[in-house]
Amino acid sequence: xxxxxxxxxxxxxxxxGKSTLADRLLQVTGAISAREMxxxxxxxxxxxxxxxxxxxxxxxxxxxxxxxxxxxxxNLIDTPGHVDFSYEVSRSLAACEGAxxxxxxxxxxxAQTLANVYMAxxxxxxxxxxxxxxDLPGAEPEKVMQEMEDVLGIDHSEIIPIxxxxxxxxxxxxxxxxxxxxxxxxxxxxxLQALIFDSYFDSYKxxxxxxxxxxxxxxxGDMIKMMASGKQxxxxxxxxxxxxxxxxxxxxxxxxGYLVAGIKNVIDTRVGDTITGARVxxxxxxxxxxxVKPMVYCGLYPLENxxxxxxRDALDKLKLNDASLxxxxxxxxxxxxxxxxxxxxxLHLEIVRERLEREYDLxxxxxxxxxxxxxxxxxxxxxxxxxxxxxxxxxxxxxxxEPYYKATIMVPHEYVGTIMELCQEKRGTYINMEYxxxxxxxxxxxxxxxxxxxDFFDLMKSRTKGYASLDYELSAxxxxxxxxxxxxxxxxxxxxxxxxxxxxNSYQRARSIAQRLRKIIPRQMYEVIIQAAIxxxxxxxxxxxxxxxxxxxxxxxxxxxxxxxxxxxxxxxxKRMKQIGHIEVPKDAFMSVMDIEKE
Amino acid sequence: xxxxxxKTSDRGxxxxxxxxxxxxxxxxxxxLPTESSAMFKRYVKAVQKELExxxxxxxxxRAKTVYVGGGTPSILSGEELKNMMxxxxxxxxxxxxxxxxxEANPATLDGDKLKAICEAGFNRISLGVQSFQDDDLHILxxxxxxxxxxxxxKLIQDSGLSNYNLDLIYGIPGQTISKWEETLRIAxxxxxxxLSIYLLQLDENTPLAVxxxxxxxxxxxxxxxxxxxxxxxxxxxxxxxxxxxxxNFVRPGYECQHNLIYWKAREYMGIGAGAVSFTDKRRxxxxxxxxxxxxxxxxxxxxxxxxxxxxxxxxxLASDAIILGLRMCDGINLEQFDxxxxxxxxxxxxxxxxxxxxxxxxxxxKGQLMFTRRAYFISNEVLCHFTA
Numbered sequence: 001x002x003x004x005x006x007x008x009x010x011x012x013x014x015x016x017g018k019s020t021l022a023d024r025l026l027q028v029t030g031a032i033s034a035r036e037m038x039x040x041x042x043x044x045x046x047x048x049x050x051x052x053x054x055x056x057x058x059x060x061x062x063x064x065x066x067x068x069x070x071x072x073x074x075n076l077i078d079t080p081g082h083v084d085f086s087y088e089v090s091r092s093l094a095a096c097e098g099a100x101x102x103x104x105x106x107x108x109x110x111a112q113t114l115a116n117v118y119m120a121x122x123x124x125x126x127x128x129x130x131x132x133x134x135d136l137p138g139a140e141p142e143k144v145m146q147e148m149e150d151v152l153g154i155d156h157s158e159i160i161p162i163x164x165x166x167x168x169x170x171x172x173x174x175x176x177x178x179x180x181x182x183x184x185x186x187x188x189x190x191x192l193q194a195l196i197f198d199s200y201f202d203s204y205k206x207x208x209x210x211x212x213x214x215x216x217x218x219x220x221g222d223m224i225k226m227m228a229s230g231k232q233x234x235x236x237x238x239x240x241x242x243x244x245x246x247x248x249x250x251x252x253x254x255x256x257g258y259l260v261a262g263i264k265n266v267i268d269t270r271v272g273d274t275i276t277g278a279r280v281x282x283x284x285x286x287x288x289x290x291x292v293k294p295m296v297y298c299g300l301y302p303l304e305n306x307x308x309x310x311x312r313d314a315l316d317k318l319k320l321n322d323a324s325l326x327x328x329x330x331x332x333x334x335x336x337x338x339x340x341x342x343x344x345x346x347l348h349l350e351i352v353r354e355r356l357e358r359e360y361d362l363x364x365x366x367x368x369x370x371x372x373x374x375x376x377x378x379x380x381x382x383x384x385x386x387x388x389x390x391x392x393x394x395x396x397x398x399x400x401x402e403p404y405y406k407a408t409i410m411v412p413h414e415y416v417g418t419i420m421e422l423c424q425e426k427r428g429t430y431i432n433m434e435y436x437x438x439x440x441x442x443x444x445x446x447x448x449x450x451x452x453x454x455d456f457f458d459l460m461k462s463r464t465k466g467y468a469s470l471d472y473e474l475s476a477x478x479x480x481x482x483x484x485x486x487x488x489x490x491x492x493x494x495x496x497x498x499x500x501x502x503x504x505n506s507y508q509r510a511r512s513i514a515q516r517l518r519k520i521i522p523r524q525m526y527e528v529i530i531q532a533a534i535x536x537x538x539x540x541x542x543x544x545x546x547x548x549x550x551x552x553x554x555x556x557x558x559x560x561x562x563x564x565x566x567x568x569x570x571x572x573x574x575k576r577m578k579q580i581g582h583i584e585v586p587k588d589a590f591m592s593v594m595d596i597e598k599e
Numbered sequence: 600x601x602x603x604x605x606k607t608s609d610r611g612x613x614x615x616x617x618x619x620x621x622x623x624x625x626x627x628x629x630x631l632p633t634e635s636s637a638m639f640k641r642y643v644k645a646v647q648k649e650l651e652x653x654x655x656x657x658x659x660x661r662a663k664t665v666y667v668g669g670g671t672p673s674i675l676s677g678e679e680l681k682n683m684m685x686x687x688x689x690x691x692x693x694x695x696x697x698x699x700x701x702e703a704n705p706a707t708l709d710g711d712k713l714k715a716i717c718e719a720g721f722n723r724i725s726l727g728v729q730s731f732q733d734d735d736l737h738i739l740x741x742x743x744x745x746x747x748x749x750x751x752x753k754l755i756q757d758s759g760l761s762n763y764n765l766d767l768i769y770g771i772p773g774q775t776i777s778k779w780e781e782t783l784r785i786a787x788x789x790x791x792x793x794l795s796i797y798l799l800q801l802d803e804n805t806p807l808a809v810x811x812x813x814x815x816x817x818x819x820x821x822x823x824x825x826x827x828x829x830x831x832x833x834x835x836x837x838x839x840x841x842x843x844x845x846x847n848f849v850r851p852g853y854e855c856q857h858n859l860i861y862w863k864a865r866e867y868m869g870i871g872a873g874a875v876s877f878t879d880k881r882r883x884x885x886x887x888x889x890x891x892x893x894x895x896x897x898x899x900x901x902x903x904x905x906x907x908x909x910x911x912x913x914x915x916l917a918s919d920a921i922i923l924g925l926r927m928c929d930g931i932n933l934e935q936f937d938x939x940x941x942x943x944x945x946x947x948x949x950x951x952x953x954x955x956x957x958x959x960x961x962x963x964x965k966g967q968l969m970f971t972r973r974a975y976f977i978s979n980e981v982l983c984h985f986t987a
Contacts, residue, residue: 525958525977548825550977552800560923561882561907567922570983
């Protein structure tokens with residue numbers, strides 16, 4: 001049985017054509033008919049389909065009759081194409097024996113793809129190279145194949161040139177999966193070990209786990225145990241995704257499918273955990289489980305104060321489906337009641353925020369994202385701070401540590417100087433540089449995560465005309481000379497605008513934030529003075545002159561309807577403003593602390 | 600039902616004359632440049648017809664004011680104006696003391712025309728002077744110069760008509776504070792009964808707005824505009840006028856009764872192509888289409904109307920009345936407002952009013968809610984909170 005199964009992942013950079021190839025695989029294997037076909041079929045969220053980006057595809061089981069006349073079961077398990085989700089990537093890869101590496105024929109390999117391929121190689125996956133978009137005018141498949149051989153050691157004669165869009169080379173890909181990916185070899189008779197590589201929440205069935213059975217067998221009615229949490233559940237349904245959910249009697253070693261067990265919350269079916277039998281448990285869990293911790297925090301506040309409960313409900317619902325989302329209530333003098341939320345990274349933050357606004361009809365204010373700082377206090381204790389408002393007074397601080405990341409940047413050689421300069425500006429420490437080919441260089445730096453989040457990525461892209469790509473992973477917490485910068489409007493500290501910055505950058509950051517606020521806060525009835533200060537020391541100042549004119553001087557009979565419409569619009573505009581004391585501040589201002597140099 | 604103070608049947612009559620010698624560069628009113636007397640005759644006939652149609656529905660109406668606006672109504676001949684006013688008297692119950700106003704352009708008036716205007720029954724003229732500086736008039740695309748305007752005003756004075764208004768505009772590209780001061784000084788020396796000073800406000804489709812977008816001219820900016828406004832108020836008041844509305848000033852007893860009907864949210868009936876009416880809680884407009892208007896009335900039908908807004912709830916009517924009423928310097932009488940709309944403003948809009956009283960933009964005094972002078976030039980900031 002297992003010799004007819006092939007479990008494979010797809011590794012690709014955003015935009016390199018993963019969804020389109022998946023669509024073709026579905027069509028060629030007959031999983032869905034032409035009538036049922038729509039673009040990006042396996043993209044789960046509307047948000048993904050709309051943005052044309054794929055964070056992660058739904059897994060799918062394909063039946064393929066190969067050229068050897070035998071029918072194979074191919075399980076496609078996707079890897080999320082974004083650095084925020086690298087833990088999930090590792091678990092998806094761990095569920096497979098092979099990986100398709102898709103590289104765009106005009107873009108070449110990107111840093112993150114490289115990181116994921118290395119991860120696949122460490123897990124002993126067979127990597128099948130595919131060069132996509134060979135039909136496009138700028139395509140240089142030969143060059144990209146050579147690069148893949150030089151960089152990754154994939155024999156370039158074995159790399160498959162395709163155009164997923166045109167349907168070219170799809171069968172070759174399927175044959176390669178069958179012929180090169182090793183069949184799974186799990187012990188079918190042993191105790192159950194199934195790896196959870198993803199899960200989601202269904203309002204009828206509860207939490208649904210996507211699993212790869214590594215050893216043993218699981219059947220409907222079995223009592224199972226989650227090895228990390230120890231919780232037990234009774235299996236009420238198991239099945240495969242074809243891409244429709246199709247119930248089956250059992251899943252055996254080597255198979256991939258879904259499992260329903262009356263689990264109320266995705267927290268109880270964590271990605272990376274091992275499912276085993278409650279009666280005959282496996283002696284140990286599969287390796288690699290980690291509890292994911294948020295790396296980035298921000299405050300989310302409803303623009304309308306009385307939407308607080310609505311926001312709580314919405315977060316509760318999103319959390320059912322997103323074990324890595326963290327939130328707890330907090331309050332701000334400026335913004336009222338809201339939540340401090342933790343995310344895996346900025347994309348994760350952006351997705352959650354957008355879903356809250358779209359799917360739950362909320363208007364939200366977000367404060368600037370911050371990393372988790374570790375503060376050693378003079379009394380010898382240590383505390384983690386992920387909200388600048390909780391920064392202790394300077395005299396109580398012994399030392400501050402911030403997270404540093406190992407950043408891997410891939411760049412054409414002519415930009416080496418540019419990148420090194422940028423990394424120095426951003427408080428980076430040089431680690432290494434390596435020529436992958438004569439043209440492509442990998443530069444490794446240690447950088448504070450705060451700088452990566454702030455504007456590093458945008459600057460890197462703009463200064464290299466988009467050619468540089470970046471991957472990063474946590475390296476260590478290290479001591480840094482950091483200070484808290486407060487922003488005051490007419491002398492009042494606006495807590496939601498405070499942020500943490502390196503002392504050396506503080507004057508420049510203070511000036512930028514003051515100037516930026518001057519631009520985005522509209523004229524008010526009174527003059528507004530913007531100040532940025534460290535402690536009681538003001539280091540930047542701007543002022544917004546009082547509004548002088550806001551009138552329709554001519555207003556006679558017929559005009560009034562039109563005028564009323566203008567007034568209504570003006571009133572609507574005020575709804576996007578947060579009233580802080582006497583000052584109306586646009587709701588996006590709080591995030592703008594981050595956007596200083598993105599003008 | 601809304602108990603209206605006084606007679607429910609008191610109304611204003613507005614007649615729109617959609618013709619002018621040429622379009623001014625800043626004008627976005629419905630008006631077509633023509634000097635065809637045949638067209639004028641047809642149009643006046645159509646207006647007479649419309650008055651005849653309206654006679655039945657206006658049977659219980661006493662017309663307290665008639666305001667003939669445009670366009671440039673003074674472009675019509677004395678005889679046409681007289682025919683039109685005769686029809687008003689024939690079909691409507693015109694109050695003996697009614698204020699009957701005519702909008703006029705200095706380029707269209709001479710002694711004979713003025714005589715005919717008075718004979719037709721007009722007792723008030725609103726003269727579109729706009730500026731006493733030829734540079735300003737040139738940019739505005741006016742068909743007269745400063746000297747024409749002064750001469751015309753002298754003629755009006757000679758005609759014995761004492762109730763006349765001068766319209767002035769400030770914020771014109773190129774206008775300086777001292778040029779504006781000069782315009783105001785000349786206006787005051789001429790001792791009109793009424794003065795209106797309007798900030799130049801451009802609809803984006805007007806030629807002047809296009810020129811500004813293309814960088815040929817530049818608006819003055821809000822600091823200068825506010826300064827001109829403040830100076831205007833001070834000078835005009837020193838000249839013996841009283842300010843009774845954001846943009847309007849008057850010698851005691853010469854308040855424009857027709858404008859007061861608008862600002863007090865009273866009812867008015869519009870006649871003519873593109874004329875707006877406010878009756879039975881609805882605001883609506885005769886189609887802005889001259890050919891349609893003429894065709895309809897010449898074929899024995901009324902012009903089609905487009906509904907602008909229908910106010911079903913008392914809150915909507917109240918909001919309308921506040922937005923209009925706060926334009927008057929006396930503001931709104933709280934007791935009368937309650938009687939009329941069944942809404943106690945100070946309770947219903949408590950938060951807004953407290954906020955803006957606190958900030959010195961609203962004032963409550965002697966049973967009236969009013970703007971402070973500081974609020975006049977930023978009034979939308981406050982008014983927008985009263986929208987329904």
